[in-house]
Amino acid sequence: MPFRIVVCIDVDATDLEQAYGRVSDNLGKLPDGMDWESTDEWYDDGDGDAIDEEEIQRVRMATFAKKEE
Numbered sequence: 001m002p003f004r005i006v007v008c009i010d011v012d013a014t015d016l017e018q019a020y021g022r023v024s025d026n027l028g029k030l031p032d033g034m035d036w037e038s039t040d041e042w043y044d045d046g047d048g049d050a051i052d053e054e055e056i057q058r059v060r061m062a063t064f065a066k067k068e069e
Contacts, residue, residue: 016042016051016059024063 013019020038027036038060042051 016055017062020059021063021066024067 009023011019011022013022023038030036040053040056042056043049044051
């Protein structure tokens with residue numbers, strides 16, 4: 001029976017694409033039996049404002065495109 005544990009990760013990065021790329025690269029190294037997915041709950045480093053879902057999707061697609069190169 002799988003369990004889901006929600007974790008928040010603070011990433012030191014210059015922009016969202018670098019931040020998500022670092023998360024994706026590192027979580028991609030998890031051992032068998034541990035999978036991950038990101039949510040649409042991202043926050044900026046300034047006032048902790050929520051990042052727009054369209055921006056999140058743009059960053060995800062840009063990250064996936066880079067991995068396919």
